[in-house]
Amino acid sequence: MSLLEIQKLTHRFAGLCAVSDFNFAVEPQELVGIIGPNGAGKTTVFNLITGVYRASEGSIRLSGQELVGLTPHAITKRGIARTFQNIRLFKELSVLDNVRIAHYGQIAYTPAEALLHMGRFREEEKRITNQALDLLSIFKLDDSAGEKAKNLPYGLQRRLEIARALATGPKLLLLDEPAAGMNPNEIIQLMEFIAWIRKTFSVTIILIEHQMRLVMGICERLVVLDFGATIAQGLCSEIQNNPKVLEAYLGVEVVQ
Amino acid sequence: MSKLSAAYYTLLTRWQTLTGNKYFWPVFMIAGLLFCIAASTFEFLDLYLQLILIYVGINIILTVSLNLINGYMGEFSVGHAGFMAIGAYVASLLTVHVFPPGDQNVLFPLAILAGGIGAALVGFLVAIPSFKTRGDYLAIVTLAFCMIVKSVLENIDAVGGPRGLLGMEKLTTLPWVFFWTALSVWVIRNLVYSNFGRGVLSIREDEIASDLMSVNTRQVKIIAFVVSSFFAGIAGGLFAHALQFINPRMFDILKSTDILIMVYLGGIASIAGSIIGAVVYTILLEILRPLGVWRMVLMPLMLVLLMIYRPRGIMGMKEIRLFMPLRDLVTEKLWRRKKKEAPDVSA
Numbered sequence: 001m002s003l004l005e006i007q008k009l010t011h012r013f014a015g016l017c018a019v020s021d022f023n024f025a026v027e028p029q030e031l032v033g034i035i036g037p038n039g040a041g042k043t044t045v046f047n048l049i050t051g052v053y054r055a056s057e058g059s060i061r062l063s064g065q066e067l068v069g070l071t072p073h074a075i076t077k078r079g080i081a082r083t084f085q086n087i088r089l090f091k092e093l094s095v096l097d098n099v100r101i102a103h104y105g106q107i108a109y110t111p112a113e114a115l116l117h118m119g120r121f122r123e124e125e126k127r128i129t130n131q132a133l134d135l136l137s138i139f140k141l142d143d144s145a146g147e148k149a150k151n152l153p154y155g156l157q158r159r160l161e162i163a164r165a166l167a168t169g170p171k172l173l174l175l176d177e178p179a180a181g182m183n184p185n186e187i188i189q190l191m192e193f194i195a196w197i198r199k200t201f202s203v204t205i206i207l208i209e210h211q212m213r214l215v216m217g218i219c220e221r222l223v224v225l226d227f228g229a230t231i232a233q234g235l236c237s238e239i240q241n242n243p244k245v246l247e248a249y250l251g252v253e254v255v256q
Numbered sequence: 257m258s259k260l261s262a263a264y265y266t267l268l269t270r271w272q273t274l275t276g277n278k279y280f281w282p283v284f285m286i287a288g289l290l291f292c293i294a295a296s297t298f299e300f301l302d303l304y305l306q307l308i309l310i311y312v313g314i315n316i317i318l319t320v321s322l323n324l325i326n327g328y329m330g331e332f333s334v335g336h337a338g339f340m341a342i343g344a345y346v347a348s349l350l351t352v353h354v355f356p357p358g359d360q361n362v363l364f365p366l367a368i369l370a371g372g373i374g375a376a377l378v379g380f381l382v383a384i385p386s387f388k389t390r391g392d393y394l395a396i397v398t399l400a401f402c403m404i405v406k407s408v409l410e411n412i413d414a415v416g417g418p419r420g421l422l423g424m425e426k427l428t429t430l431p432w433v434f435f436w437t438a439l440s441v442w443v444i445r446n447l448v449y450s451n452f453g454r455g456v457l458s459i460r461e462d463e464i465a466s467d468l469m470s471v472n473t474r475q476v477k478i479i480a481f482v483v484s485s486f487f488a489g490i491a492g493g494l495f496a497h498a499l500q501f502i503n504p505r506m507f508d509i510l511k512s513t514d515i516l517i518m519v520y521l522g523g524i525a526s527i528a529g530s531i532i533g534a535v536v537y538t539i540l541l542e543i544l545r546p547l548g549v550w551r552m553v554l555m556p557l558m559l560v561l562l563m564i565y566r567p568r569g570i571m572g573m574k575e576i577r578l579f580m581p582l583r584d585l586v587t588e589k590l591w592r593r594k595k596k597e598a599p600d601v602s603a
Contacts, residue, residue: 050468076470090461092573093454101454105470111479114450115443117581121450128451168470 001064003028003204004049004172009058011041011048018044020228022058026172031198031205033219035212037248040225042208043085046174050082051075062172077105081170083161085177085208091150095141095160098149099132102167132167138200139163154181159193166201173197175207179214191217216240224248275578285438292430306430308542310498313433314491315534317440319518320527321487324444326516327524328453329480330460332391334512335382335398336488338405341507342378343371343489344496345415351497352423364427368436368493375489376482378405383481387474390463402509409504420503421496428498436494440487445527447483449581456480457525517559520569527579529571536570 002025009022019041026032034042047053049060051072060067067075081102090098107128113119136142139159144152149160158178165173178194179187195218198205209215215222215236222239224232226248232239239245274280295301301309318336325333350367351360385397410418447453455476458466467473496502514537522533540558544551566572 052464052468071472072464072467073470073472076468082468084465088462088465090458090465092461093457097454097457100451101458101466101471102469104451104455104472107451109450111452111475114452115446115483117446117450125450164469 002026003030003063004206005059005061005064006049007059007061009045009048009055009060011044011053011056017228019048019225022225022228022230024223024230024233026204026206028171028204029198029202030221031194031207031219032221032223033215034206034208034223034225035210035215036225036231039227040248041228042225043176044228045225046082046176046208049075049174050080073105076168076170079169079171080174081165081168081172082174083158083165083176083178085180087154087157087161089149089157089161089164091148093149094145095136095147095149095152096129096132096145098160098164099135099167100128102164103128103131105168135163135167155186162197166197166203170203173201173203173205175205177208177210179209179211184213187211187214190214194218272577280578288438289431289434292434296430307498308538309430310428310433310494312535312538313430313437314494314498315515315518315538316437316531317487317491317494318515319522319530319534320441320444321484321491322515323519323522323524323526323530324447324456324480324484326519327526327530328448328460329456329477331386332395333398333484334395334509334516335402335405336484336515337507337509337511338398338402339375339379339485339488340492340495340511341405341409341502341504342375343368343492344502344507345371345409345421345492346374346489347371347493348421348424348496348502349415351425351427352421360425360427364432364497368432368490368497371493372486372489375492376486379481379485379488380478382485383478386477386481399509402507402512406504406508409507416503418504420501420506422501424497424500426497426500428494433494433498436490440490441527441531444483444487445579445581447479448527452476452479460525521559521562523569523572523574525573526569526571526575528576529569529574532570 004024004026006022006024009019009024010017011019022045034045036042044053048055049067051067051070051074055068058068062075062078062080065078067078067080070078090101093101107124109120109124113121133142133145136145139162141156141160141163144156149157152160162173162175162178175194179190182190191214194205194207197203207215207219219236221234222232222236223230224239224242224245231244231248232242234242295306295309318340322333322336325331347367347370350370351364355363355367382398382401386394389397409415415421448456452475455466455471455473456479458469458471459473459476463473492507518533518537519530520533521537522531523529541551541555544554547554562569
């Protein structure tokens with residue numbers, strides 16, 4: 001069974017059809033890219049999967065369970081985590097707290113225990129703090145655990161955002177333009193990094209990207225969107241020479 | 257290193273050793289309580305001073321609890337006086353009409369607790385609009401709530417209507433105020449340093465991201481509003497039994513404004529700041545009393561100056577280490593690392 005199965009997904013913003021009849025399936029451990037020109041509806045697809053928007057039509061299933069209609073935190077709890085196109089860290093909070101917050105769905109103590117700092121509170125806090133610190137040291141961020149997130153350099157902020165997403169314990173990781181604002185050198189590093197994450201945390205990854213170099217380098221499969229419609233789907237080599245894709249990216253006249 | 261700065265560091269290290277001791281808080285609490293009991297039984301503090309300390313305590317409870325919503329959660333609630341009113345009326349009705357006159361002293365904590373619970377139940381209702389509304393619009397909701405409470409109370413004759421309610425005995429004593437103040441500070445600090453509290457902070461930082469990081473934002477908002485209004489109710493009950501008279505006009509928007517001033521004076525998202533804000537504001541108002549009407553000119557002027565030179569309040573977004581949980585593994589770790597980096601005093 002596919003890990004994520006999307007069928008006939010359609011979303012309209014007051015008449016504007018942002019995504020129409022989107023069909024898509026991801027197998028466990030796959031690394032799939034979604035590409036397309038600006039405004040094609042890529043981020044909307046992510047927002048629909050994670051529950052930020054409620055789909056107008058269609059179904060989204062994670063391991064067979066329907067997700068449409070669930071709240072974002074309920075969806076995250078079932079195993080989907082994401083990063084954002086423009087970094088959305090909790091800027092004023094420490095790096096460690098950014099990661100600890102992501103354990104919210106896993107804590108075993110009740111609000112009453114938290115108010116009195118009693119019962120399971122101590123053990124649980126110790127557990128999530130240690131887990132968060134372990135995760136930070138894997139991402140080489142433990143030295144700045146006490147630093148405010150906004151004080152980290154841009155590259156580290158991107159890395160922290162991925163660490164935070166992984167702290168929720170996902171099966172499926174959605175990366176929204178992870179290479180935004182990076183130079184070619186950094187992009188090569190990022191490619192290795194993403195492949196490494198997939199292996200280490202055994203997660204399935206879907207990523208949105210503009211940088212063709214990155215996408216062609218690591219993705220096994222691609223989906224191309226344009227004006228909300230799926231114009232191509234398949235292996236990277238097939239997509240590269242697909243006339244429809246070239247048309248969407250480069251315009252008609254060049255092709256003719 | 258100069259002599260002066262060496263002396264400063266010695267002092268600082270001593271202070272850190274003292275406050276880092278795990279017996280500091282228990283000893284401080286017992287000493288404080290004993291002092292309060294002694295002060296109220298032997299009256300070595302005159303009644304006027306005692307009353308000021310009682311108001312300081314009540315204001316600390318109000319400020320710390322409002323800071324949970326306005327500072328930590330980043331919303332703007334102007335309805336805190338409404339919760340206070342509910343606590344004041346529930347507690348007073350119990351002591352005046354329900355409890356037998358003989359056992360007032362024993363039953364007083366129950367009355368206060370009932371006032372807190374009453375306010376917390378209403379706080380739960382106010383949390384519901386906060387699911388969909390934020391910022392200025394939620395401020396309007398809380399403003400409306402405050403006005404509703406006031407006009408409802410004015411129109412119920414059973415609680416005295418606009419004339420107010422009297423007949424309470426003077427049950428609010430310094431030891432009780434100390435106890436409730438310590439309890440509210442402790443509980444709210446505990447909440448802030450738990451994952452629910454981090455959830456509250458993450459809502460302030462970025463609500464959508466917080467929801468996507470598995471934080472149940474509705475649950476967090478309910479917890480924050482219920483805890484905050486519970487303690488406002490407690491403060492209301494104490495206030496009613498310190499003044500021995502309440503009427504609905506005491507709990508209008510101006511009272512909320514007073515609490516807001518203390519929150520922003522002390523600094524948002526800080527327990528220490530809340531306490532400093534409440535103490536400084538209450539005591540300054542008393543010190544400036546001889547100035548008469550000019551007090552109300554000088555006080556706002558000082559606030560304006562403070563906001564210009566310290567826009568985030570005295571302790572905005574900062575916390576004294578004393579209020580952080582000592583056993584919090586990491587805080588300790590980071591502290592040690594910082595300590596290592598601190599300049600060598602002996603040199």
